[in-house]
Amino acid sequence: MIEARQLAKHFGPVAAVREVSLRAADGRITGLLGPNGAGKSTTLRMLYTVLRPDGGDALIDGRSAVREPLAARARLGVLPHGAGIYPNLTARENILYFGALQGLPRAARGARTVELVKLLEMEEFADRPARGFSQGERVRTALARALVHSPRNLVLDEPTNGLDVMAVRALRRLLLQLRDAGHCVLFSSHVMQEVSALCDEVVVIAQGVVLEQGTPEQIRARTGAASLEEAFVRLIGATDR
């Protein structure tokens, strides 16, 4: 479970996140929805301990990201924005490296990598250097890397960026599979279809504050809109006025 409590972060005079509190429960997919520049990435980066919040705290399975960052990180799998991998290593070596850094013994990380290559259908390119990978191959490698230590919680920052339809569908299937296995999945997106197709729970965020949190139905009902997109536009529009 991932919990944010009144997170705040500013860069110089710019307040990227003013106050964000949210809960992403186990066995559910939670979508962080917001327009560009809403503070989605900053929020996620505080959750996965790369940024230190100026105020508030984040709890990963009850472990404070501020006070026990190592314990929090061990419980997290992270797919950051852009999915950068090492071009001179093969996909398999990229995954094994993170397995080692996560503290898995040699045999365990080897076996886990084989498992992930199969799960993510990476057999074709697993032993090629990552230099010439397509965006889809890169994202799958980065995802396998995030899952190597079988974390209970998974955070993904705009995971479908640059993916073709088939890759998006494969990713969706995987996230649903993880949810059904009891994992907590939290991802950010600014694509409405993405969120409505996948999420059990939606958090709408704009200008660094949470506007709504609930199931898609609840949000639609509360805003009196016919669709989630409509609800989203109403919520965002309200902040402009």
Added chain:
Amino acid sequence: MYAVLTVFAKEFRENLRERRTLLSALILGPLLGPLLLAGGLSLRLDRGAGEADRPLSVAVAHGERAPNLLGFLRAHGVTVTTVDYDAAAARAAVRAGREHQVLEIDEDFARRLGTGLPAPLQLYADASDLAAAGESARLRGLLEQYSSLLGRLRLAARGIDPLVLAPIAVQDIDVSTPASRSVLILGTLSYLILFTMLMGGMYLAIDATAGERERGSLEPLLTVPVPRQRLIYGKILATCAYMILSLVLTVTAFAVVLRFTGLERFGMSVNFGPRVALEVILLTLPLVPLGAALMTLVAAYTRSYREAQTYLAVVLLVPTVPLAFAGLVGLRPRLGLMAVPSLSQHFLITSLLRAEVLPAGWVALSVGATLALAALLVVVAGGLYRREALLG
């Protein structure tokens, strides 16, 4: 420690596949430096040795005005060609490079010589032409010899001992040994060694920091449950490994190449056998972690690969600063200076090449001071990786 080794192993292996790193660490640096030095040396030595044997030639205008002088020159092996230039033509011929030098005999030459007055000669040469400078110096030497010969004859004819014109006789006594003579030429060797050693680790230092951030793989790396300073320790360690490889290759290449430059022919010897090579490596080794930490720190501060390259090009020059300063003010090695990294290594290597005994205290201070500064920089670099500003 396990995490440090994991990062080290990964950086080491990844850079084995990076052509740029390999080329600079294992080929360009170690081979280019020694070859350049050896090439430059043999060229210089060959020129110096060959020039004195080469026949000297001179074009003479109005040679008929000084037949004795021409006879003297010919007797000393000078090829004399007669030309028909006036002053302007002589000037033009030398400037255009048709003649290296033109000697013009004044029309008053014979008359003034006969009456005991200084007899004028014009020697046209191009002082900016370095290849011809040696020739005109030799010709001038011969002319002076002729002049003093005439002078002595005149004195003798007047019944005066020519020795009255030589009240002082200076004798040069060169106390340099063959080993110390070659140090004059090999003074750049210690710098070349330091330079190629740093080059060996430069690309890895950039790739593992600025490069990693630019590729977007730094952020996921920072999400693993490992204290962040350990990540950079592993990177510094990998940089060290490439620098050591480069250092060993460079020194070995120097040892081999200098064997074939034939310094002995010129009364110089290079004290650079396997034993000295090993000692040079050991003395330089403490600079490895210092250089690696410095380059990693600088590269981690920069915002992009390109910027890191620019800054590290400057860092490569840092070890020259104490060397250049010492050269300018004429510093001689002494205990206190052994606390200055790079300068102390320069002094110690030069002393080794001069076949001198190194005081143990000097070596200890050089190693200690260098390692202490290295440790400080490693800690600072570790602190840098704990800051979130690192993500840029």
